[in-house]
Amino acid sequence: MNVYLAEFIGVAMLIFFGCGVLAGNSLKTSGSYGAGNVAINIAWGCTVAMVIFCLGDISGAHINPAITIMNAVMGTFEWSLVPGYILAQIAGGAFGGVLVYLQFIDHWEKTDDPHAKLTIFATAPAIRNNVANFFSEYIVTFGLAFCILGMGTNVFLEGLQPLATGCLIFLVGTSFGGVTGAALNPARDLGPRLAHFFLPIAGKGTSDFKYAWIPIVAPIMGATTSGLVHNALYKGIVDYRLFAMVGLTVVTFIAIKLASEDNKEAIKNKQALNQIA
Incomplete structure (x- = not known):
């Protein structure tokens, strides 16, 4: 296979x-409505x-542009393969979103x-704060990547490492998913978000692309920094990267x-003008 x-x-x-269990949890007529956080994260980990x-x-099962870019920056993956990997990952995310839509076709209306329909496809913060939301996605993806790389330094019984990785996903999602949804993965967020935007989902509302840059940029930066810190600690490689x-x-x-402060000031000024008017 290619x-x-x-x-x-x-x-x-x-x-x-993964988004299938979110749909089951959020759509009121689903038999698994209200399944809860633990069930959701077990499903993501097992997947x-x-x-x-x-x-x-x-392919190494990167299934995450942040992991692909991290490996390329570390020098363990060819840069020439990066664009194709990322396009395939995002397209796969969008296609997976379409499949979720079709699976629950009678339930959307x-x-x-x-908002519940959006969070089936894409992540959203519990409290909107760009600085805190970016930090959350950055630091959680940093920790995820560091643990994945750390596991690679150990010898596992055959077939055990994928299970350990699944447990790590369960741990991260259960611990921190309540803050921003713990995207950890640009393709996991952007692909299904695009599906949400284009699909004729009844009463779907906005796809919230104003927030979408955070689960794209923060995981890439967090994973890449983590990989370079791993190189420094485990291999003694400390360089310009x-x-x-x-x-x-x-x-x-x-x-x-600074952008957040400017936005707050603009909102205050607008509110003051509205009060005067």
Whole structure:
């Protein structure tokens, strides 16, 4: 099987089962309505493990642009393969979103909440704060990538490592999913979000692309920084890549903070003008 096709199928599987459990949990006429956080994260963890079992020996089962870019920056993956991997991953996410829509085709119009329908496909913060939301996605993906790389330094019994990775996904999702939905993966968010935008979902509301940049940029930066820190700690490799990434991280947080303050000031000014009018 072609590596790009493997990544497409892998992310499609991830979204079909992962967003499928979200649909079952959120759509009122579903038999698994209200399944809860634990069931949701068990499903995501098991899905990641199954994808690695099925496709890991073909493409490495990155199923995540952040992991693909991290490996390329670390020098363990060819840059020439990166664009194809990312396109396949995002397309797989969108296709998985379409499959979820079709699977629950009779249920969408029975639920009135447009936000609930959006969060079946894409992540959303519990409290909207760009600085805090970006930090959450950044640091959680940093931890995820660091643990994945750390597991790679150990010897597992044959077939055990995918299960360990699935447990890691369950741990991260259960611990931090309540903050931003823990996207951890640009393709997991952008692909299904695009499906949500284009599909004729009854009463769906906005696809909230104003927030979409955070689950794209933060996981990529968090994973890449994590990979370079791993190189420094485990391999003694400290070079310009690490310093550049740390510098970029600091600049990004400052820029988000300044932009957030400007936005708050603009909102205050608009409210003041409305009161005068």
